[in-house]
Amino acid sequence: MTALDPAVGSLPTELVSRLQELLGTEAVLLEDEQVQEFQDPYWIPGDSTYRGSAVVLPASTEQVQAVVRLANEYDVPLSTSSQGRNNGYGGASPRVGGSLQLSLRRMNRVLEIDDELAYAVVEPGVRWLDLHEALEAGGHRLRLSVPDIGWGSMVGNSLDNGVTYMANGQDFSAACGMEVVLPDGELLRTGLGAQPGNPGWHVYKRGVGPVLDPLFMQSNLGIVTRMGVWLQPTPEAYQTLSLNIEHDTDLGAAVDAVRDLMLAGLVRGVPCFYGAPLNGTIIKDLPMQPGTAWTDEQLDDHGRETGLGRWSVRIALWDDPDVMAVKRAKILQVWSRIPGSSVYEGPVYTPDQYGEITNQTEKVQIGIPHLDLLDLFPPFVGHVEVSPVAPMKGDVVTEVVDIIRTTLVSNGFLAQIGILAISARSAAVVTGINFDKTNEDMTKAALSVAHNLINELGEQGYVPYRTHLHFMDDVAGHLSFNDGAYHRFLGKIKDAVDPRGILSPGRYGVWGSQGSERGNDR
């Protein structure tokens, strides 16, 4: 066995040959430029802390198993991504520099679409764009809950607790039933998939015995090679509604109102609150570098000029037309009680009219994946996200928003905040910190303020729903109940199923005894 210095990032020559033999030379990327394509696009230029050594692209589950076995044989850490579009949180980069990267982009088959039970089964390389295309091509009357940018992997996004916006996006409910390559190369099927031929694998979320699927979320305990995705039947009518709030002080009232509508079953999906100056149509005109934070007066002016106010809340209705009309009236009635509020109503669309939709707010809430947002960011802009979870209470969400704003503004950064109501009871306060990625000092300043903000929020009792590689150990450190019992328990599991610490050591702070030897900044 040849030793690897993970900080250097060079692989044993013999391993490279065996990978090439296994996958074909074109599926083993070794050139600097090729490997760079699979790294965090916003990381500090020239810094190799989170840079992988090479990228392999297996085309089948069997090839994934074989790669995992080779990684064990040569004692090389292996870091997995699906499409690798985890931007703002580290992209496809490994937590441990020098890792061999395994990209699942080539495993891109839609394996099954079930019209009656409204689900699909996909490989991890399938993007929202791909499944949407398959649904359209097959004439299926099914909609796919999508996120803001359609280039990502459904599997990858689900495994990172990523949010989508239709009914199955609520409480991350879309994923059901997995096939997983374990750290020793063995193949596991979760839930009813553990029984050969059971037709319930992708429609029943438990199984018989302990339920494993969520153990593979934000995890390094296996590589998911197949997953069920629940879909929503195409509704007879579809409409978006937006609530605009003039005064920042009424954010709390809007949060409470949306929560109550969700609890009453009147609003489904994931409502989003966009704080000025975060709005799709105007982002590109905003200043991106430190020192350009706006004052409250500027934000008020901006809200008035755009007509969007300080906060804009978007929801959607997917219903029978009669049901929709009644729900709409109830929602507008509740919203009308919020001071200084106004409502924007999108058109009511029937399924044959979706082709006419051009507005990205309307596209995304009926499951039309797109890349429009990419055009809104000038090419020099990078971003890092700080996204604490908060209970859906107006005063609590307002407190979290205030902590974020105070820290960012005092450091000269614009606070671009979107509040995603993951369920009626909790929200992710997603904060994008933008910077000029071509400028090393600005990049470092943004990372530093993000780091401070993570820790400031941590001290106040909030942790993020998802975090950048660079902050994973910090966040794990905040999970300190009973001397870190959560991570001590996970460490035992990691050691038991991955004794060499081969799979993505350090991901979300899970190192295991062997993996921690590989952590080059611990």
Next chain:
Amino acid sequence: MTALDPAVGSLPTELVSRLQELLGTEAVLLEDEQVQEFQDPYWIPGDSTYRGSAVVLPASTEQVQAVVRLANEYDVPLSTSSQGRNNGYGGASPRVGGSLQLSLRRMNRVLEIDDELAYAVVEPGVRWLDLHEALEAGGHRLRLSVPDIGWGSMVGNSLDNGVTYMANGQDFSAACGMEVVLPDGELLRTGLGAQPGNPGWHVYKRGVGPVLDPLFMQSNLGIVTRMGVWLQPTPEAYQTLSLNIEHDTDLGAAVDAVRDLMLAGLVRGVPCFYGAPLNGTIIKDLPMQPGTAWTDEQLDDHGRETGLGRWSVRIALWDDPDVMAVKRAKILQVWSRIPGSSVYEGPVYTPDQYGEITNQTEKVQIGIPHLDLLDLFPPFVGHVEVSPVAPMKGDVVTEVVDIIRTTLVSNGFLAQIGILAISARSAAVVTGINFDKTNEDMTKAALSVAHNLINELGEQGYVPYRTHLHFMDDVAGHLSFNDGAYHRFLGKIKDAVDPRGILSPGRYGVWGSQGSERGNDR
């Protein structure tokens, strides 16, 4: 350290003394009669296969931790129940005879009720009856999703994948955030509870890093001592609707119709299909012993006489009155297309009218826990349940029902089947096999036919959503994908966190290396 022969069921004297010292003598039950109260009430009389040796009743999490540490010290298997009302599946009995039993009945505090976010936090001894009482006493406008009999523990039921019927019952969605005593006595908090002071513990179902809560479902990896339970705000209007189907051949059409209504968001909660002759009001007049199966003609007659047909489907609406009116009309329109169907509509109740409700179908669907069903079973009747999961497709559900009927009827048993639509996409086909529990031969005959049915269903690709202790190894055996990869993976986790195999060895087929030594029938 004193050795224990688990099959004999006598505890080391020194351990008994230390338990009495720790908990008080009144919390250590040793007398035969006392211990018998915590055994499967329907097991073969005089057979000690699943009989515990003694019962301890800790009153706090600290006491639970201390008991677990003692069990490790004396190498005694410890089997946990909450209220222990798991009837039809083994009650509170341990999988391994001779185990020390830990009952959580004394830990019965309601720790928190949050009106805005609509959740409660409970200890495992809290019954539905208790939380309902606390909600009423505190004047909370919140409803609790309950099962058919209100004497059970919310925690215990959730951990067994038990079903309740209101909106939070759908897809087992009520549980959120746990405190768990691990097999080494350490205390773990899941999700955001891992961060001291985080207000999101019981409102956000994930966390940062791998999600552990479902690992403790149908599991023996920890003892849950606290759990969040999501509640539903009291609706302005409440109504039950029942669809009666005259012909057995139209069951499939009804399944498809209910599924489509659920997928469209028109029906929430857990719809239930009751097959003749299973109906609350008439159960007590039914023959309970083998040899009394009814013919199809008798079942048809029975359906006509009672007006309930061959299948009766119950759902409920909880809504704003205007929304309810429109939904109701849509539902009735869809149902009217099913041949030979008729509809029974309950009254529309406002919250101040719930006190007038006497019908158990109406009680249960608005979260009024009751014990009415207990009166319907004559005292000599025992039952064992066989409850396969099936995708919500009419033809598949019909196939599963046919397998069950054929096996039961050919063995002379009445097929009492309830189909619970756990979500739009899957159902549990809950089959009660009734017998005269005072008659050993009949008890054995019922267990034998249940065993055959479990294996017949297993061969056809179906496993139960929950199973009796006696069939756990059989069911685990059907989870044979990749040489039992699911159980091999679980075995590694079990060994890592419970190296002595102390906690409930054998539960749902999870033994671990040490635990399997204790299995007295393997």
